[in-house]
Each structure stands twice: as structure tokens, then as C-alpha cells.
Amino acid sequence: MQINTSKTKEMIFGSLSTANLPLLSISAGSVERVSSFKLLGLNFDASLSWSVHITIIAAKASKRLYFLKQLKRAGVPAQQLPHFYATVIRPVLEYCAPVWHYAIIRSQAEQLESIQKRAIHIIYPFNRGMSYSNILFVSELTSLESRRD
Numbered sequence: 001m002q003i004n005t006s007k008t009k010e011m012i013f014g015s016l017s018t019a020n021l022p023l024l025s026i027s028a029g030s031v032e033r034v035s036s037f038k039l040l041g042l043n044f045d046a047s048l049s050w051s052v053h054i055t056i057i058a059a060k061a062s063k064r065l066y067f068l069k070q071l072k073r074a075g076v077p078a079q080q081l082p083h084f085y086a087t088v089i090r091p092v093l094e095y096c097a098p099v100w101h102y103a104i105i106r107s108q109a110e111q112l113e114s115i116q117k118r119a120i121h122i123i124y125p126f127n128r129g130m131s132y133s134n135i136l137f138v139s140e141l142t143s144l145e146s147r148r149d
Contacts, residue, residue, distance in 0.1 A: 005029040009037050013046055042096050050100045054108040061092045061115045068122050081123040082139070089119055093144055101148040112144050 003026055010024045010033045024031040036045040036052050043053035068084055076084075093112050117132060120139050136143060 003028060005031055008032075009034045011035070011037060011044070011046055013048060040096075042099060048103070050104050050108065053100060054104060054111060057092055057095065058111050058115055061089050062118075064089045064092065065115070065118055065122065068119060072122060078123070082141075085119045085123065089115070090144075094147065097148045109145055116141070116144055 005026065005028050008031050010031045012021065012033070023033055036043060038044075043056050045052045068081065068089065071084060072081060093115060113132070117135070120135055120141065121128075124135070124139055126138075130138070132143075
């Protein structure tokens with residue numbers, strides 16, 4: 001089998017990642033050592049903390065909130081905005097959740113929930129000052145954490 005060294009990466013997981021190990025080399029050349037990489041839409045890092053993945057998907061979903069705002073400003077009927085959220089933004093926040101859900105920390109879960117809160121605030125302007133659980137009830141949505149469970 002021919003290995004393409006420009007497409008092949010080496011990542012060392014665990015305590016050996018801090019050790020000064022020699023680079024992996026094959027007859028075609030050296031293999032690049034990385035501390036994080038994306039595989040099938042999941043962002044892995046050497047510590048397996050999922051912080052890189054959560055940060056990236058939160059940023060991607062935040063960018064999509066802009067389009068939700070634009071749709072609202074353009075006069076799209078209010079009953080269609082939740083559909084946009086559920087089909088365009090929420091899947092980004094939940095992609096491969098069974099893989100990483102039980103390994104994320106509380107602050108990372110809250111980071112994801114904050115994106116949903118922002119979307120709900122865009123869709124339903126009446127919810128300022130309401131608790132998150134009441135907002136979810138009124139908007140007929142469930143928390144992202146309960147969906148992952």
C-alpha cells in the first residue's frame with residue numbers, strides 16, 4: 001500500500017504526547033505530527049477533551065444565527081423560523097452527539113445551550129427575563145442536553 005505523506009497525520013494521545021518522541025518517517029518521507037485533527041466531522045485533540053470540537057461547532061452554529069436574524073428581518077412568518085432553527089442550526093449542535101455527549105464538561109454543555117437560547121430569543125421576542133425552562137416550554141422545544149440523553 002502506498003501512503004500519501006501529505007494526507008497522513010500522526011497524533012499521540014495521552015501522557016506520551018508531551019514526550020519528545022522522534023517523528024514517524026516512512027520511505028516516502030516524514031509524517032506530520034498534529035495535536036488536533038478533523039475526522040468525519042469530529043474534531044479530536046491529543047487530550048481527548050472535546051474542547052476543540054465544542055468550540056468549533058458553537059462557532060459554526062453562531063454564524064448560522066445570522067441567517068435566522070436575516071429571515072426574521074425579511075418578514076418570514078414566525079411559525080417558519082423554528083423550522084429553520086431545527087433543520088439548519090440544531091443539527092450542527094448535535095452532530096455525532098452520542099460520541100462526545102458523556103465526555104463534555106458542564107461549561108461546554110452550557111456553551112451549546114447558549115446558542116439555542118440565542119436562537120429562541122431571535123425567534124420569540126417576548127421571552128426577555130423568563131427562565132430558560134419556561135422559554136423552552138413556551139417555544140415547545142427541549143434542552144439540547146435532554147435531547148442528547
